[in-house]
Amino acid sequence: MEVLKPTEAWAKDWRLATPLPAIAGTTELGFGCYLAADYQQLIDSPLLAGHFEVSRFDIDGVPHYLVVSGRNCFDMARFSADLARICQQQKALFGALPDDLSAYWFLTWVTDSGFGGLEHRDSTLLLCSRFDLPANNQPALSEGYQTLLSLCSHEYLHTWWVKRLKPAEFHPYRLAQEQYSRQLWIYEGFTSYLDDLALYSSGLQNEADYLRALEKTISRVTRNPSNAVQSLEDSSFDAWTKFYKQDENAVNAVASYYAKGALVALCLDAALSQQQRSLPELMRQLWTQHLDGGTPDGAIQAILQNWQLPELAARLTAWVQQPEILPLAELLPALGLSLSFRQPQGQDDLNGPAKETEEGSPQQSAWLGALSQGNELCLKLTAVYHGGPAHQAGLMVGDEVLALAGYRLNQSSQAELLKRLPKQQPIEVQLFRRDRLLSSNMVLTEPPATVAQLTVTDAQLLSQWWAKAASEPQV
Template sequence: MADIRYRVEIDSAHDHHFQLTLTIAAPAAEQHISLPAWIPGSYLLREFARHLSGLSASQGSRQLELEQLDKATWRVACSGRSALVLRYRVYAFDPSVRAAFLDAQRGFFNGSSLCLRVHGREDQPHVLELGRLPEGWQVATAMPQQADGSYRAADYDELLDHPFELGHFWQGRFLAGGAEHELVVSGAMPSFDGERLLADTQRICEAQIQFWHGAAAKRRSPVPFQRYVFFLNTVDEGYGGLEHRASTALLSPRRDLPRQGQSESSDGYVRLLGLISHEYFHTWNVKRLKPANYVRLDYAQENYTELLWFFEGFTSYYDELILVRAGLIDEARYLKLLSSTLSGVLATPGRKVQSLAQASFDAWIKYYRQDENSPNSSISYYGKGALLALALDLSLRLRHADGEAATSLDELMRGLWLRHAVGEGASGGISEADILGLLAEIGGPALAQQLVEWVHGNEDLPLPPLFERMGVQLRADKASLAQRLGLRLNDSAGSLLIKQVLAGSPAATAGLCAGDEVLACNGWRLRRLDEAVLTLAPGEFQLRLLVARDQRIVELQADLPASSAPGGAAVGASSTPVQLCLADKAPARALSLRRAWLAG
């Protein structure tokens, strides 16, 4: 019998409670226990202990007193070495991928929401067993199962890295890289085409295994796991993913699933494939290659790093690029997706305020706590990090055109993998110096220094000339009135409620504020903001806006702006989207470079 053993039971599905029993063989005289405050991969203190209740402790027939030391830590004085038994309930009604959920149709949990940490015993094996489940419910997890039906993790870290899906779900399997992959889909409607999603997921996995392992991908088992599980929960509204060492939890609108009898790929379905690609790429880049100080995590507090631009941003670059290389989208569609990322970054004034290194470090207080001022004060390490990866990749590829040895970002990623995650004693931990050192070797010291400036500075990346040399054109796209004014709106139910006003924009100059509701323009009631231009006579450019602000009616005047130029030079004054497309006439060398980039 394992020294640390959890029993997870359904206490009451209708009021969303799990019942936990934790048995600790030979406890310490003063045994400390705690529940994590965050879950790796989601950089925010979520205080999971707020959902724990009814904690009690006993040894044999004797009840023991628990002393709470802080928000998530307890101490219990034990007598002798007989087993300590802790019992408690956990409220589980978070439908996201980060916590725990339970109702009459489905159960899901991450160990960080349910499993107390036994201080001093973290490196010992941990066993988890499930109590009786409702009739017909299935169980899915990547945690190894033992002959007695329980599940065994080598240590506490591994215990937290294997979520569980409970209930009725669709399942499919395939082999890739010599390992079994399982796709588990919950909440899908009867029209769901599971076989298509399974086949497309397999193509993503095969392309990524080829990316990371090259020639070794043809061997029996090059991948760093024996079995991998995709957990996909489909809902009416919701989106997200969270990576684990041998699985990922995904959340997507069920309308984005492929439907039987339909062969086209909707934008929603492509987005879902991109999410699957993103989280699977994390199997290598963040779960095994990781910030050096993440080799051993502290679950009680923030774990800071300046490297999320690499681990999340570079992953965001490859997630959609892999779709092209796997043949799931064509080049034109990929450039459309890339255009969206570029437009989003250029429409964010905060890119001139916060560097990527700062954005990474501040993820705990900024990225996961967005407010009305966020686009003016911060930048996404996902979006701009992806563009940084793009700029670095194209710069490396263009070296050959400049008479130097050809290389690519692919080579940098594989090189980091081989140096830091493979071989005896490899921890996977890397620093910025490790990235720069290898980049200097394959791309030269000047490019390594350029990367430092891109990461720690806040200037725009030099993408337009890079695109041009790759046979890709950058054009201004048609902007909505909200984009031209520098507004972000909630326009549901016919109400034009302002969410955010971009710094330096015409809307900011006019005095519009987050929380204002736009009612009318030039004497005309508005249901859609773009209708405001219809209230202008030829030659007029002034919008006389009537807005509701804290129950008061306010009149403001805004000048109708012209669209800004491609490249975003005027962003901060307006936010014109951009469009990338294949150049009509490009030199043969540019076409060759572009094919090599997109084909891998």
């Protein structure tokens, strides 16, 4: 047990980690004077003060610091070594570190729960649970650790891809008001595609685990009605008022420029591979051409035109300007994969083969058309899909559904009830909406097939895709 001391004594052995350069006389990781060249650098340089562990690795001679706050039981050496492999991989994508990067800091704030990250020019501030950190003597990549590495990978890629190369309208970034851009699908979407891919191409994740993660992204995008309602350019432009202010109707109205943007990147990569080109090549071209002034709208289409690929340029415009369903099943064979969809067996079922029942065949549960959080009394609806059974019955987000066809519906009964109740005929549903007891008739249906299943159909094409993602550019 740690013994609490008065604040002054407690803070006596604190240290300080920040990407800001120290002025001569200030000891490394010590309190003292740090100098920002301008206001922009000051507000783009987080600092972490307190008790922490530090590890250092170098990429092309540039020091990278991994700082982990507090006192935790975890394998720092492994975290640092794995992170170094990811950084090496992201650097390989562009061929070199940015010229002006003299040091990079991963500042990790560890709590009992919580997750997130924010990119800065020479650092990232990360938030994770202490159980996301790799345990000592833990050979496998736990789900939490894999997600944490993916977050590190994502924020580090932003060092190039949004902190230096950015939309033209962010030059200069005006701090007094919101800045609007139609291009966030390029910057967050491509980054979301490449963060997980770097885990695979650096050898930290195996092929099967990578493909299962990709299936999850495809399933999440596919099952949300918003996929066919809002375009990615609109989602990007409205980020200030919609994506970051999501309400209960978001699953029906707000497309994710992260997840769907990642799938646009996948579609582009697949289509480019048919032309002996690749997404990394396209990204390097954007980096070279637009580092100074930023990317104007249509920058990618202009490169595709220049590569004599006008059809792909037109298709890309449709993918991002219209609320289109992306042609993944058509394009993935170019990467050696085939895509099919099956029906989900529950709201958390997003990937992998269907689970078989004892009798040997998957038993299809009925579909409520809603997401919920269950407890012993009811199911509280957290999302209602437009046009689904719950929506048709007049149910809303926040409703506490108590019974279906006269049977109690709760956390433990829902799976069995939804397997047994009849589909395609009205059954009674009872619910509380705030303090009012209401009833309605609901027609349960079969769920739409939204769970992605990826199968390797051509190992050679697949390995070419991996190789392109993993190799240094030929310059």
